[in-house]
Amino acid sequence: VTIELITTGSELMLGRILNSHQQWICRQLADLGYTVKRHVSVSDTASDIGQAVKEALARANWVITTGGLGPTSDDLTRDAIASLLGRSLRQDPVILEQLKSFFSRRNRPMPPNVALQALVPEGATILDNPFGTAPGVHFDLNPNPFQSPGQPASLFLLPGPPRELRPMFTNCVLPLLLAKHPPRQSYAACTLRTVGIGESHLEHLIAPPLQPLINAGLEIGYCSRPGEVDVRLSARGRHPDSVLESARTIVRNLVGHHVYGENEDELDAVVVNLLRKYRRTLATAESCTGGLIANRITNIPGASTVFTGSFVTYSDHAKQSCLGVRLATLESHGAVSEATAREMASGARDRLQVDYALGVTGIAGPEGGSPDKPVGTVFIALATPHHVFVIHPLNPLDRLTFKYVVSQQALDLLRRTLLADSP
Amino acid sequence: VTIELITTGSELMLGRILNSHQQWICRQLADLGYTVKRHVSVSDTASDIGQAVKEALARANWVITTGGLGPTSDDLTRDAIASLLGRSLRQDPVILEQLKSFFSRRNRPMPPNVALQALVPEGATILDNPFGTAPGVHFDLNPNPFQSPGQPASLFLLPGPPRELRPMFTNCVLPLLLAKHPPRQSYAACTLRTVGIGESHLEHLIAPPLQPLINAGLEIGYCSRPGEVDVRLSARGRHPDSVLESARTIVRNLVGHHVYGENEDELDAVVVNLLRKYRRTLATAESCTGGLIANRITNIPGASTVFTGSFVTYSDHAKQSCLGVRLATLESHGAVSEATAREMASGARDRLQVDYALGVTGIAGPEGGSPDKPVGTVFIALATPHHVFVIHPLNPLDRLTFKYVVSQQALDLLRRTLLADSP
Numbered sequence: 001v002t003i004e005l006i007t008t009g010s011e012l013m014l015g016r017i018l019n020s021h022q023q024w025i026c027r028q029l030a031d032l033g034y035t036v037k038r039h040v041s042v043s044d045t046a047s048d049i050g051q052a053v054k055e056a057l058a059r060a061n062w063v064i065t066t067g068g069l070g071p072t073s074d075d076l077t078r079d080a081i082a083s084l085l086g087r088s089l090r091q092d093p094v095i096l097e098q099l100k101s102f103f104s105r106r107n108r109p110m111p112p113n114v115a116l117q118a119l120v121p122e123g124a125t126i127l128d129n130p131f132g133t134a135p136g137v138h139f140d141l142n143p144n145p146f147q148s149p150g151q152p153a154s155l156f157l158l159p160g161p162p163r164e165l166r167p168m169f170t171n172c173v174l175p176l177l178l179a180k181h182p183p184r185q186s187y188a189a190c191t192l193r194t195v196g197i198g199e200s201h202l203e204h205l206i207a208p209p210l211q212p213l214i215n216a217g218l219e220i221g222y223c224s225r226p227g228e229v230d231v232r233l234s235a236r237g238r239h240p241d242s243v244l245e246s247a248r249t250i251v252r253n254l255v256g257h258h259v260y261g262e263n264e265d266e267l268d269a270v271v272v273n274l275l276r277k278y279r280r281t282l283a284t285a286e287s288c289t290g291g292l293i294a295n296r297i298t299n300i301p302g303a304s305t306v307f308t309g310s311f312v313t314y315s316d317h318a319k320q321s322c323l324g325v326r327l328a329t330l331e332s333h334g335a336v337s338e339a340t341a342r343e344m345a346s347g348a349r350d351r352l353q354v355d356y357a358l359g360v361t362g363i364a365g366p367e368g369g370s371p372d373k374p375v376g377t378v379f380i381a382l383a384t385p386h387h388v389f390v391i392h393p394l395n396p397l398d399r400l401t402f403k404y405v406v407s408q409q410a411l412d413l414l415r416r417t418l419l420a421d422s423p
Numbered sequence: 424v425t426i427e428l429i430t431t432g433s434e435l436m437l438g439r440i441l442n443s444h445q446q447w448i449c450r451q452l453a454d455l456g457y458t459v460k461r462h463v464s465v466s467d468t469a470s471d472i473g474q475a476v477k478e479a480l481a482r483a484n485w486v487i488t489t490g491g492l493g494p495t496s497d498d499l500t501r502d503a504i505a506s507l508l509g510r511s512l513r514q515d516p517v518i519l520e521q522l523k524s525f526f527s528r529r530n531r532p533m534p535p536n537v538a539l540q541a542l543v544p545e546g547a548t549i550l551d552n553p554f555g556t557a558p559g560v561h562f563d564l565n566p567n568p569f570q571s572p573g574q575p576a577s578l579f580l581l582p583g584p585p586r587e588l589r590p591m592f593t594n595c596v597l598p599l600l601l602a603k604h605p606p607r608q609s610y611a612a613c614t615l616r617t618v619g620i621g622e623s624h625l626e627h628l629i630a631p632p633l634q635p636l637i638n639a640g641l642e643i644g645y646c647s648r649p650g651e652v653d654v655r656l657s658a659r660g661r662h663p664d665s666v667l668e669s670a671r672t673i674v675r676n677l678v679g680h681h682v683y684g685e686n687e688d689e690l691d692a693v694v695v696n697l698l699r700k701y702r703r704t705l706a707t708a709e710s711c712t713g714g715l716i717a718n719r720i721t722n723i724p725g726a727s728t729v730f731t732g733s734f735v736t737y738s739d740h741a742k743q744s745c746l747g748v749r750l751a752t753l754e755s756h757g758a759v760s761e762a763t764a765r766e767m768a769s770g771a772r773d774r775l776q777v778d779y780a781l782g783v784t785g786i787a788g789p790e791g792g793s794p795d796k797p798v799g800t801v802f803i804a805l806a807t808p809h810h811v812f813v814i815h816p817l818n819p820l821d822r823l824t825f826k827y828v829v830s831q832q833a834l835d836l837l838r839r840t841l842l843a844d845s846p
Contacts, residue, residue, distance in 0.1 A: 011646045013459050015450025016614065016655070019442050022464065027438025036436050038471070041445065041462040044644070048460070055478075072626045072645045106817060111623040131821070161647070163824055223439050232439070284735075290721025291714030294735040298713025299823055301789055303737070309745065310735035312707075312717040318732035318775055322745070352741055366724055400722055 001181035002060040003029065003036050006052050008067040008077055009160060010043040020162060021066045025169060031263070032178070033187035033236075044068055046080040053081060053155070057146040061153040062181070064173065067160030069134035071113045077157055078119060078137065085139065087121040095126065099133055127156075127172045132164035136172065154180070188244040189234035192251055193265055194258040195412045199224040202231065202255065209250050216243045226401045227408035228267070260415060267411050268296040274418045275306035280355040282414070284310040285323050285348035287335065288362035288378060292407045308352045313344070323347030323359075334373070336361050341379035342388050349383040356417070357383045358410050364399045376402060380410045382417055389413065424604035425483040426452065426459050429475050431490040431500055432583060433466040443585065444489050448592060456610030456659075457600070467491060469503040476578070477507055480569040484576040485604070487596065490583035492557035494536045500580055501542065501560065508562065510544040518549065518558055525556055550579075550595045555587040559595065577603070608640075611667040612657035615674055616688055617681040618835045622647040625654065625678065632673050639666045649824045650831030651690070683838060690834050691719040697841045698729035703778040705837070707733040708746050708771035710758065711785035711801060715830045731775045736767070746770030746782075757796070759784050764802035765811050772806040779840070780806045781833050787822045799825060803833045805840055812836065 007021050019041065026036045037060060042048040049068065056063045068077030082089050096118040103110040117134045120126055127136030137157040143150025156173055158165050194202065199222050210220060217237030223230040231251060235243040252259060261270050275282055284293045294310035297303050311322045316335055319325040324347040325340055333339040345359030362378025369375035376396035382389045391413055395405045428448055434440050442464060449459045460483060465471040472491065479486045491500030505512050519541040526533040540557045543549060550559030560580040566573025579596055581588050617625060622645050633643060640660030646653040654674060658666040675682060684693050698705055707716045717733035720726050734745045739758055742748040747770040748763055756762040768782030785801025792798035799819035805812045814836055818828050 009646075010644050011653075011655070012445065013449055013462065014453040014644075014655070015446045015448070016646060016653070018446050022435065023438045023441050025438070026436055030437040030439075035466070037465075038475070039436070039464040042460075043458070052461070070647070071623045073630065074644055105819070108621070111621075111627045113626065114623050161649075163649070163821055221434075221437075221439065223434075230439075286714075289718075290726070291709075291717030291733055291735065292721075294714030295712075295718045295826075298715075298735070298737065298787075299826070301822055303713070304791075308738045309741035310714055310733075311745070312714065312721070312733035312735065314721065314727050315731045315775075321774065322732065322734070351744065352738075364721075368727075399724055403718075403722070 001034070001062050001177070003034060003062045003064070004056040004060040005036050005039045006049075006056060006063065006065040007039070007041045008044060008049055008065060009041070010074065012041050013043040021160075021165065024162070024166065025064065025066075028169065028174065031189060032174070033183040033185070033189070034177070044074040044076055046076045046083070049077055049080040050084045054084060054146055057141070057144055057153055057155065061144060061147075061151055062177065063153070064156045064158060066158050066165055069117065069136070069157060069159045071111070071116050071133070075116075078121065081137075081139075081155070081157060082121040085121070085141075085145070087123055089119040089121055091115070091118050092120045092126065093118075095120070095135055102133055127158075127168050129159060129164050129168060131167060132159060132161055134159045134164070136168050138172070138176075185236050186240050187234070187236050188240035189232065190244060190248060191263050192231045192233065192248065192259050193228060193261045193263075193267075194231065194255065195228050195260050195267060195408055197229065197255060197258045199229045202229055202258075205254050206231070206251050209254065210247055213243055213247050218243050218247050220247075226397070227405040257416070260412065267408060267415070269300045271411050271415050271418070272297060272300040272303050272306060274415060274422075275356075276302065278418060278422045280418065281306055281308055283308045283348045283352040283354045283357045285344040285357060285359040286310060286312050287314060287319070287344070287360060288364045289360050289403050289406050289410070290314065290364075292403050293358060293360065293410055296407060296411070308354050311344075311348055319344065323351070336363055336373055336377055336379065338379050338381075338390050338392065341381035341390055342383075345381035345383035345388055355385055356414060358414060359383070360406060360410055362402075362406060364402045366399060378402075378406050378409075380406065380413060382410075382413050384417060384421065386421075389417065424457070424485050424600070426457060426485045426487070427479040427483040428459050428462045429472075429479060429486065429488040430462070430464045431467060431472055431488060432464070433497065435464050436466040444583075444588065447585070447589065448487065448489075451592065451597065453612070455597070455601070456606040456608070467497040467499055469499045469506070472500055472503040473507045476504060477569055480564070480567055480576055480578065484567060484570075484574060485600065486576070487579045487581060489581050489588055492540065492559070492580060492582045494534070494539050494556070498539075498557075501544070504560075504562075504578070504580060505544040508544070508564075508568070510546060512542040512544055514538070514541050515543045515549065516541075518543070522556055550581075550591055552582060552587055552591060554590060555582060555584060557582045557587070559591050561595070561599075608659040609663050610657070610659050611663040612655065613667060613671060614686050615654045615656065615671065615682050616651060616684045616686075616690075617654065617678065618651050618683050618690060618831055620652065620678060620681045622652045625652055625681075628677050629654070629674050632677065633670055636666055636670050636673075641666050641670050643670075649820070650828040680839065683835065690831060690838070692723050694834050694838050694841070695720060695723040695726050695729060697838060699725065701841060701845045703841065704729055704731055706731045706771045706775040706777045706780045708767040708780060708782040709733060709735050710737060710742070710767070710783060711787045712783050712826050712829050712833070713737065713787075715826050716781060716783070716833055719830060719834070731777050734771055742767065746774065759786055759796055759800055759802065761802050761804075761813050761815065764804035764813055765806075768804035768806035768811055778808055779837060781837060782806065783829060783833055785825075785829060787825045789822060801825075801829050801832075803829065803836060805833075805836050807840060807844065809844075812840065
């Protein structure tokens with residue numbers, strides 16, 4: 001199968017937003033062994049959209065578009081494609097009812113232009129959109145009118161908002177693709193997600209021992225982002241599963257303590273799952289991370305069973321009144337110090353009566369650094385039932401990257417401690 | 424001038440990285456009044472790259488590629504384009520010397536494959552790369568061999584790493600573009616950023632009164648994301664500045680209270696700037712947002728001058744012990760109630776001695792809803808020096824979108840109140 005992706009939107013062509021659809025869709029397909037042959041972006045212009053789809057269907061037999069299905073005047077994809085394929089549009093009464101109920105559930109009047117989204121091209125299949133108003137559209141083109149001889153082709157029109165697009169892609173497009181075009185070669189892949197080790201160091205440790213598996217069909221890729229490095233292992237050929245398993249074992253034996261999960265695992269979810277598994281509770285006391293750790297923890301469904309709360313204590317007064325940090329400590333060591341981090345963690349642990357508490361204080365910048373304590377300085381304390389641990393990395397980064405990297409370091413400290421403390 | 428952009432790289436097509444080149448280059452051009460007509464991504468395959476460039480030159484007269492100029496085996500752009508245009512490659516002695524000196528300055532031996540980067544297609548102009556090893560290439564195609572009649576066309580091959588690409592684009596490509604194809608029409612644009620109003624409703628209100636300006640060269644675009652909608656106004660023609668100013672005035676007169684900023688403004692930064700301007704202090708008490716509001720506030724440099732801290736009180740116990748919410752309130756109204764939100768906001772305001780405090784309690788889901796209080800229920804209280812306001816929107820969304828939308832609603836409540844309270 002030859003797959004092409006078309007993302008539409010003037011905001012893309014004007015550089016107003018990042019094209020996250022390209023990465024997300026390509027990744028979902030790559031994880032199953034499919035490769036997107038070409039990705040095209042065009043603006044919200046009927047002629048540009050029509051031309052891009054026509055050219056894609058002339059080359060490919062599985063074409064996906066995103067965007068342009070909404071109710072406003074610049075949502076032109078549905079019309080452009082119906083006209084390209086010579087299909088008329090009819091109003092679908094079921095979708096119209098769904099639109100009306102979407103607004104009535106929210107106690108809001110339905111603006112008249114919303115009803116445009118109930119227009120469906122003749123002969124197309126509707127893809128349900130439980131997370132928004134614009135349904136998706138699937139054309140089963142048999143034959144493909146833009147190739148000769150025309151083989152069957154599939155054309156999908158998906159909505160632009162990610163929280164509508166992603167479930168529709170996963171629930172409607174992928175199952176059809178797997179059914180109609182099962183991956184031709186056997187293929188296996190996994191991504192090992194690591195924290196606390198740099199990309200070059202990681203490659204230096206694992207690449208030589210993995211070398212013999214390359215001839216057996218192994219491919220290795222590295223993807224470094226602030227606070228973590230992914231190792232992508234994939235294998236094609238005669239025995240992809242066993243090649244992959246050998247590679248995974250080698251990596252885990254060499255750097256397993258850095259591997260916090262695989263594939264879609266995220267460090268915050270891994271930590272919440274460990275807390276649930278071991279029935280431990282957590283609180284945080286955050287200064288320089290400003291609530292990011294609490295925010296990441298509470299992004300995980302079910303966090304409320306293990307996470308009690310957080311004190312974001314930006315001022316010295318808040319550190320004293322909320323956490324019981326002593327004035328003497330602040331005066332003699334400063335707010336950014338090992339002693340303050342310890343008292344923050346202990347104070348949060350006592351006041352919220354939890355098993356574990358993180359205390360984080362540092363200098364996110366761009367202002368506030370000194371020769372002694374430059375921007376990037378941080379103290380991360382973890383109060384446990386037995387001890388208070390403190391780590392003191394230096395992260396000279398921009399403000400937002402600093403906050404994120406510190407949250408990774410704090411969550412990883414907790415992850416390792418939970419694993420060490422538990423049977 | 425018709426501009427097309429081609430980004431190459433298997434890591435793009437496998438979804439391993441975000442395509443930041445698309446946004447950056449499109450934005451640079453849009454800010455000068457140029458629009459990229461089409462953007463294409465292909466993997467590191469000579470035939471895909473050659474075909475994409477050939478097709479682009481058949482449609483456009485200004486084509487830019489990124490990536491594939493380095494020394495490794497998957498860097499194929501230079502070869503593919505030379506072969507497409509029937510040009511041979513010659514080794515450029517000046518570039519070879521630069522490569523040698525790049526390595527000798529760093530006291531590193533030059534690997535043999537590096538010399539490949541000194542190969543230059545016949546008849547091409549070299550673009551200096553002060554930040555890396557791979558020079559850029561400019562073909563002045565006169566005539567364009569893929570159009571008939573062939574008008575002049577320019578083809579640029581730029582390196583992939585952002586810190587090499589961006590200066591080369593700014594210093595080499597833009598000046599040539601401005602000289603050869605000065606923006607034909609004068610151009611003006613701005614983006615009005617709104618909160619608290621849906622895309623359809625917004626268009627319904629502003630599109631009819633803007634209609635008369637369309638003939639004078641106005642274009643309107645909408646971009647809806649959870650919790651906000653952008654209205655992009657742009658104007659070409661004889662008087663773009665006055666057309667734009669008229670349009671902006673119409674929009675601000677109709678929905679000005681929803682407009683929190685323009686262009687690069689973000690709601691969190693707007694709120695921090697208002698607090699600084701009016702010398703007011705803020706604290707937050709967050710249950711269902713789990714620290715997201717504090718995290719957004721503390722993303723803004725200088726937040727520490729106005730933001731004291733936050734209580735993330737996930738458990739009932741934390742709501743009582745940290746904020747002084749009464750047991751009777753929790754028992755008779757529940758943790759998710761107007762009464763609890765009020766006591767959270769007032770408690771945070773008293774305990775952290777600030778001017779304003781937000782209190783937020785709701786049901787983020789996916790669990791925890793009931794017929795009375797479904798997932799998406801939220802109470803947002805704002806304690807001010809004079810009153811406690813409460814709003815009670817319903818946001819039946821996935822967990823992360825819910826948190827973000829609630830943070831927008833809370834920050835907007837604070838923004839409006841600050842504007843109303845201040846002279």
